[in-house]
Each structure stands twice: as C-alpha cells, then as structure tokens.
Amino acid sequence: MSHARIIVDRDFTIADVSPRLFGSFVEHMGRCVYTGIYEPGHPEADDQGFRKDVMALAKELGATVVRYPGGNFVSGYNWEDGVGPREDRPxxxxxxxxxxxxxxFGLHEFVEWARRADMEVMEAINLGTRGVDEARALVEYANHPSGTYWSDLRREHAAAAGTSGEPFGIKLWCLGNELDGPWQIGHKTAEEYGRLAQEAAKAMKLVDPNIELVAVGSSGKQMPTFGTWEQTVLTHTYDEVDYISMHAYYQEHDGDAASFLAEAVNMDGFIDGVVATIDAVKAAGKHTKQIDISFDEWNVWYQQGLETEDQPDQVAKEWKSHPRLIEDRYSVTDAVVVGTLMHSLLRHGDRVRIANQAQLVNVIAPIRSEENGPAWRQTIFWPFARIAELATGEILRLVVDADQQPTARHGDVDVIDAAATYDAETGVLSLFIANRGLEEAADVTLDLRGFTASEVLRAEVLTIPEGGDRHTANDLQSQEAVGLVPLEGVRLGDSGQSSAVTMSLPALSWAVVQVKVA
Known part of the structure; x- marks a missing residue:
C-alpha cells in the first residue's frame, strides 16, 4: 500500500477555470470528418448530414471550443474549395x-455543426502555401456583416444552401500549423514564419480588430529549435498576437508503463519552459501585455511501434478518400495518462488558457464511430468529460506529499498526481486524482485548510475492470468494458464536519471526488 497526503488550501489559488481549456480538434484527416461527424445517409444523420449519435457524445464529452480544419491538412488547403455549391467544389x-x-464538407458546414454542438470555432489559416491576402479574405468572408465582395459571397452561398447568411463571428484564429516541422507543407525557419505571421496578423486585425490570434509555437519539446523558435517568432509578433501554441503527444515506449504514466511531468516542464521564454521576450521588448498559451494539440498517440493498416506509411500506398488513419484503441493505462495530462493543464491554468485534445472522432479520439454503424466512448473519454463538467470556479494550488515511484525517463515521481478546483458559488470542491502505481492501491488523505467538508457529493473511479488488465479497452465489440464506477469508502471525519477526507484508490486508477464545503 502506498500513501499520499494532499494539502488543499482555500487561499492558494492559481487562476479561474478557463472554459476554453476543454477544447477539441476536427481535422480533415482520416475519418474524423467523413463518417465521423458527417455521414449523409447514416440512420442517425440529421438534415445536414451530421451524425446525431456522434454529436450527442461530443456534447456529453463537454468540449467547449473546436479547432478546424487542421493540423497538417491546413498547410496545403485552399479554404475557397470548401464553400459554395457542393457540385462546384473541386x-x-x-x-x-x-x-x-x-x-x-467545408467552412459553412463546420460552422453549422459547431453551432449545433454548442462549441466555439477556432479557425486555422494556411500559412504554409498561402499568405497575407488569403488570410484577410477569409476573415472578411467569415466575420464581416455585408456590403463587400467576400461578405456578400458568404451570404450568397448561405442563401443557396438555405442557411443563415449572418457573420460567423469566429473569434479565435490560428496563424498556421507546425511550421517549425520539416514534414509541414511550406515549412519555414523561425525568421521566415515570424515575419509572415506578423504581417498576416496585422492584415487580419485590420478586417476585424476583435479577433484573437495564436502564433505557431514548437511542435514538441523534442524539436531541435524549441525555445529559439518561440523567442524569434514572438520577437516579431508580440504586439500582434494573443497566444502562442504548444503541441505534445505521448505514448508508452517498450513496455515502460511507469515512465508513460508520469508523462505529465514532461508536460509540466514543457509548459514552464514556454512560459519562461514568453516572459523573457516580454521583458526584452519592454512589452506590457501578457501572451498566454494555446495548447491546441495534445493527447496519447502511438506514433511508433505499430504496423497496423491505419498508420500513415501504410495508408500512403494508394490514394483514397477518408481512409482509416491512426485510429488508436485506448486502454485503461491511456485513460489514466490522459487524466494526468489534464491535471497538468489545470495546474498551469494561469497561462494555458486554451487547450485542444486531438482529435474529436476516430483519429486518436475519445469518440469512435463506424460507417453505417454505431458510435461509442473510448476509455479516454471519461477523464476529459468529468473534468470538463466539474472543473468550475478557481483552480487551487495543491501540495502533494506522496510516496515516490522510480521511472526510467523522469526519475522518481509522486505515485499520486492531482488537481483541484473550488466553486465559491456552489460551495463545491472538486478533486481529480490519479494513482500511477501499477501494483499497489494508495491511501490518500485530503488535508483541507480554510474549508470544512460536510458531504461527499460524488466519488467515481476509472480502473482495471474485473477480469481485465491494464490494456483493456472499449471497442466495437465491448463498447462499455471500461468506464467510471462508484469509488467506495470515501470518508469525512467522524463528526460529519471535517477538515480531512480519506479514500483508497485502486492501483492504476483515475478518480474524481466532489465534496460540499464551507
């Protein structure tokens, strides 16, 4: 049995919970769009061809903002190809x-889908093969009311489709995607990208001064230009942009589950490094405003060690429309890791104000669907959905005193990982806790300071189901093999009015505990 004490102090806060932390991502990649969110002719298709079963799960997931249309796809995309009558689209x-x-499926369809799904659109522009003129035209097409070439064309296209011609009102815009990566169409040096992004940002804000812009940051901490890329790009764009992006994907390597379960340590360090660079540029440039972070791609993604038919090198053998592509099957282990990555985002909620799990459906996604078939929740659906639902109010700064677990990649780490929020309006304290231990349950004590707990409102845990193992997953045959179940034995002090809450977490588990406090 391992042990941990978590100090939860009412006065030690990080920031308010940004609703945009619970974002998702839809890219024209694999089956995310076609047979994912959009499948005319499916028994669950609505009047626009949107799958109602997938939309219902997307709403249950609680995603608040959705990035579109890419991703690597956007760096070679002409947005004009996806508007106007379908029969005329190339x-x-x-x-x-x-x-x-x-x-x-293009811009009009996606904006309508997002409206029906109650999500804010985060639009990415192509700065790989295109530039300033196309960027400002897209903003005019999307956001200008009427009376200009592009805005009137939007209204014309909408009228022909029988939908509203009102402006889309897109607030969030990404200035390209992963242009630091040699794999990217239109790959650029930091100097080349920084100047292009600066001029595109200026032109876009001349069309609509109310938009918020995200500059491209490093595609990962492992990139050889990490740090210097951010410094150069922000030196050019600091006055024009509002955020810089981060991307990170994690997977288990060579059966090293302990290191994989501690990847939130890597995410913590990655975020801290980007924050330090932002603030160094701010100081050097004598700027007054604060640039924050849009962590607009993150997830577990098995990029190595797989030879399945849905891997990019296998798909590339022939040209197909919406083939299966990186449809990872997520296990109990993956779900616990996703929970801890969300903890990391919360712990840095003062600077990470936007985050998008990649992607929403089928492609490394919490939701899976089959063509002409059902849709279901993967294991990673559950920690995302619960945190998106229950993390409200203020993020608290926790102190965790836990037994240590050795890892090959991250050294000794706490066996318990946690994050918490407190909503003063409802008097509810929400704790999100993971036991990284593969073999031992963990006794956990919450040491409440500035709070008195009176009632346990909710206690749920995701762990290895009976008869399963850490690789158990939800799939087409067993769609509900893994989910949240009641966490028994969460206790307050004997008086019913307590400054301590105790519980025992199973080995390899992620849990949520909500307590009524005063």
Missing part, C-alpha cells in the same frame, strides 16, 4: 495525409 489531393479531399 476534388483535391491532400499531400499532408496522402488522401483525396472531396471538399463535400
């Missing part, structure tokens, strides 16, 4: 994922 090659793009 069929194109997508070099990013070696597929055929029919353009049957």
């Amino acid at each position: 069929v194109r090659i997508d070099g990013a994922w070696h597929t055929i793009e029919t353009n049957a």
Whole structure:
C-alpha cells in the first residue's frame, strides 16, 4: 500500500477555470470528418448530414471550443474549395495525409455543426502555401456583416444552401500549423514564419480588430529549435498576437508503463519552459501585455511501434478518400495518462488558457464511430468529460506529499498526481486524482485548510475492470468494458464536519471526488 497526503488550501489559488481549456480538434484527416461527424445517409444523420449519435457524445464529452480544419491538412488547403455549391467544389489531393479531399464538407458546414454542438470555432489559416491576402479574405468572408465582395459571397452561398447568411463571428484564429516541422507543407525557419505571421496578423486585425490570434509555437519539446523558435517568432509578433501554441503527444515506449504514466511531468516542464521564454521576450521588448498559451494539440498517440493498416506509411500506398488513419484503441493505462495530462493543464491554468485534445472522432479520439454503424466512448473519454463538467470556479494550488515511484525517463515521481478546483458559488470542491502505481492501491488523505467538508457529493473511479488488465479497452465489440464506477469508502471525519477526507484508490486508477464545503 502506498500513501499520499494532499494539502488543499482555500487561499492558494492559481487562476479561474478557463472554459476554453476543454477544447477539441476536427481535422480533415482520416475519418474524423467523413463518417465521423458527417455521414449523409447514416440512420442517425440529421438534415445536414451530421451524425446525431456522434454529436450527442461530443456534447456529453463537454468540449467547449473546436479547432478546424487542421493540423497538417491546413498547410496545403485552399479554404475557397470548401464553400459554395457542393457540385462546384473541386476534388483535391491532400499531400499532408496522402488522401483525396472531396471538399463535400467545408467552412459553412463546420460552422453549422459547431453551432449545433454548442462549441466555439477556432479557425486555422494556411500559412504554409498561402499568405497575407488569403488570410484577410477569409476573415472578411467569415466575420464581416455585408456590403463587400467576400461578405456578400458568404451570404450568397448561405442563401443557396438555405442557411443563415449572418457573420460567423469566429473569434479565435490560428496563424498556421507546425511550421517549425520539416514534414509541414511550406515549412519555414523561425525568421521566415515570424515575419509572415506578423504581417498576416496585422492584415487580419485590420478586417476585424476583435479577433484573437495564436502564433505557431514548437511542435514538441523534442524539436531541435524549441525555445529559439518561440523567442524569434514572438520577437516579431508580440504586439500582434494573443497566444502562442504548444503541441505534445505521448505514448508508452517498450513496455515502460511507469515512465508513460508520469508523462505529465514532461508536460509540466514543457509548459514552464514556454512560459519562461514568453516572459523573457516580454521583458526584452519592454512589452506590457501578457501572451498566454494555446495548447491546441495534445493527447496519447502511438506514433511508433505499430504496423497496423491505419498508420500513415501504410495508408500512403494508394490514394483514397477518408481512409482509416491512426485510429488508436485506448486502454485503461491511456485513460489514466490522459487524466494526468489534464491535471497538468489545470495546474498551469494561469497561462494555458486554451487547450485542444486531438482529435474529436476516430483519429486518436475519445469518440469512435463506424460507417453505417454505431458510435461509442473510448476509455479516454471519461477523464476529459468529468473534468470538463466539474472543473468550475478557481483552480487551487495543491501540495502533494506522496510516496515516490522510480521511472526510467523522469526519475522518481509522486505515485499520486492531482488537481483541484473550488466553486465559491456552489460551495463545491472538486478533486481529480490519479494513482500511477501499477501494483499497489494508495491511501490518500485530503488535508483541507480554510474549508470544512460536510458531504461527499460524488466519488467515481476509472480502473482495471474485473477480469481485465491494464490494456483493456472499449471497442466495437465491448463498447462499455471500461468506464467510471462508484469509488467506495470515501470518508469525512467522524463528526460529519471535517477538515480531512480519506479514500483508497485502486492501483492504476483515475478518480474524481466532489465534496460540499464551507
């Protein structure tokens, strides 16, 4: 049995909970769009061809903002191809994922889908093969009321489709995608990208001064230009942008589950490094405003060690429209890791104000669907959904005193990882806790300071189901093999009015505990 004490102090806060932390991502990649969110002819399709079963799960997931249309896809995409009558839209090659793009689904369809799904649109522009003129035209098309070429064309296209011609009102815009990466169409040096992004940002804000802009940061902490890329890009764009992006994907390597379960340590360090660089540029440039972070791609993604038919190198053998592509099957272990990555985002909620799990459906996603078939929740659906639902109010700064667990990649780490929020309006304290231990249960004591607990409102845990193991997953045959179940034995002090809460977490588990406090 391992042990941990978590100090939860009412006065030690980090920031308010940004609703945009619970974002998702829809890219024209694999089956995310076609047979994912959009499948005319499916028994669950609505009047626009949107799958109602997938939309219901997306709403249950609680995603608040959704990034579109990429991703690597956007760096070779002409947004004009996806507007206007479908019969007039060109069929194109997508070099990013070696597929055929029919353009049957484009900007109007996506904005309408997001409206029905109650999500804010985060639009990415192509700064790989295109530039300033296309960027400002897209903002005019999307946001200008009427009376100009692009705004009137939007209204014309909407009228022909029988939908509203009102402005889309897109607030969030990404200035390209992963242009530090040699794999990216239109890859650039930091100097080249910084100047282009600065001029595109200026032109876009001349069209709509109320938009918020995200500059491209490093595609990962492992990039050889990490740090210097951010410094150069922000030196050019600091006055024009509001955020800089971060991307990170994690996977288990060579059966090293202990290191994989501690990847939130890597995410913590990555965020701290970007914050330090932002603030160094701010100081050097004598700027007054604060640039924050948009962590607009993150998830578990098994990029190495797989030879399945849905891997990019296998798909690239022939040109297809929406082939299966990186449809990772997520296990109990993956779900616990996703929970801890969300803890990291909360712990840095003062600077990470936007985050997007990649992606929403089928492609490394919490939701899976089959063509002409059902849709279901993967294991990683559950920690995201519960945190998105229950993390409200203020993020608290916790002190965790826990037994240590050795890892090959991260050294000794706490066996318990946690985050918490407190909502003063409802008097509810929400704790999100993971036991990284593979073998031992963990006794956990919450030491409440400035709070008195009176009632346990909710206690749920995701762990290895009876008869399963850490690799157990939800799939087409066993769609509910893994989920949240009641966490028994969460106790307050004997008087019923307590400054301590105790519980025992099973080995390899993620839990949520909500307590009524005063």
